[in-house]
Amino acid sequence: MSTALLAAGCQSSASKEQPNVPEADAEIVDFTHKAEADYAEGFHISYHDNYKLLEIINPFQDRVDTLRYSLVPRGIADQVNVKNTREIPIPVRTLVATSTTHVALTDMLNANETITGMVGADYIYTPEVRRRIEEGIITGFPEGELNKEKVLALDPDLLMISGGQSSQFDNYRVLMDSGIDLLVNSEWLETTPLGKAEWVKVMAALLNKEKLANEKFDAVARRYNHLKAAVDTxxxxxxxxxxxxxxxxxxxxxxxxxxxxxxxxxxxxxxxxxxxxxxxxxxxxxxxxxxxxxxxxxxxxxxxxxxxxxxxxxxxxxxxxxxxxxxxxxxxxxxxxxxxxxxxxxxxxxxxxxxxxxxxxxxxxxxxxxxxxxxxxxx
Structure with missing residues (x-):
């Protein structure tokens, strides 16, 4: 396993909270709206003075681990260093997605413009994203293939992958060593429909769209639970x-x-x-x-x-x-x-x-x- 992964995946080390944000930068940090997992078992988000701590729990099929990411406001990213985490400046502005489910998350948050690269581009349904691929605004990659040279040329803020075998991280070593942040999305491991859908809150934490995510997800959950209650009778x-x-x-x-x-x-x-x-x-x-x-x-x-x-x-x-x-x-x-x-x-x-x-x-x-x-x- 790469050293980059180990740095991001310390399971039990406690995070070291940083001092309060300097007054001049206080307006950069606005965590008024917070996202919490009520149904999902694969992630946890906590909010601190000047960063969000995103923990991805057991993202791999072949090992027990927790990946820890500090989401730090972009304006103070050089001032904050959270121990035993992989830092991701937020809001994420550009994203290479590797699963159609990632498109669902950005689409729900009205943020499809964030996607600049898409693996499996032929299998995208969302009309707006498909149009952007056809127009060359989004760089398309074949299913199961990620051309590292093209990704480096895109220089995205974030590469989002789906969890699987931990050894796959070796495939991304050159990208991570080049400064491209990588985040594991393991929504596919959730065993409940609302748990899977709630991963929109992870995307929201990356984009500072927690308010919108809470509103939209809560509406989905209410409709789902109302219908389920009717069927239960x-x-x-x-x-x-x-x-x-x-x-x-x-x-x-x-x-x-x-x-x-x-x-x-x-x-x-x-x-x-x-x-x-x-x-x-x-x-x-x-x-x-x-x-x-x-x-x-x-x-x-x-x-x-x-x-x-x-x-x-x-x-x-x-x-x-x-x-x-x-x-x-x-x-x-x-x-x-x-x-x-x-x-x-x-x-x-x-x-x-x-x-x-x-x-x-x-x-x-x-x-x-x-x-x-x-x-x-x-x-």
């Missing part, structure tokens, strides 16, 4: 299966996964709630097929948008109850020919809309006049 829970088999195996969501939480909150019954897994489960084709024969609803049947697409995979799916009743649903309603899918973009910060779609599928009597936003019926 329903006793009848339609059964469902998910996904499409691949090479003889059928991967389904674990019982404690992000997707399973959505199913619970939408009032669905699911065969693998008791599995206890937060990730996916590998099942034999026959195991899921037997469940599918009687399941009321089939969600996410791969890329299929028509029944013909499904039968092209396997004629046996004709025997599914959901096939006969027409209750098969995809999440490609907002997608582009290039492969962009807004379900994986804005859906991250709008779980209230995702839940509303699912409630319309499982309990249309509760959904009222809601029109599908991300989901669509396989015709």
């Amino acid at each position: 329903v006793e009848d829970k339609p059964t469902t299966i998910n996904n499409m088999p691949y090479k003889g195996a059928w991967f389904v969501p674990g019982g404690e996964s992000f997707t399973a939480r959505f199913l619970r909150d939408a009032g669905a019954d699911y065969p693998w709630y008791d599995s206890g897994e937060t990730g996916g489960l590998r099942k034999a084709f026959e195991v899921v097929y037997r469940q599918g024969l009687e399941a009321d609803v089939w969600l996410h049947p791969g890329t299929a948008k028509t029944k013909e697409d499904i039968l092209a995979k396997d004629e046996r799916f004709r025997d599914f109850k959901s096939f006969r009743t027409g209750k098969i649903y995809h999440n490609y309603r907002r997608s582009t020919p290039s492969g962009a899918n807004d379900f994986w973009e804005s859906g991250v910060v709008r779980p209230d809309l995702v839940l509303a779609d699912l409630v319309k599928i499982f309990h249309p009597e509760i959904a009222g006049n809601h029109n599908f936003y991300y989901y669509g019926n396989v015709e």
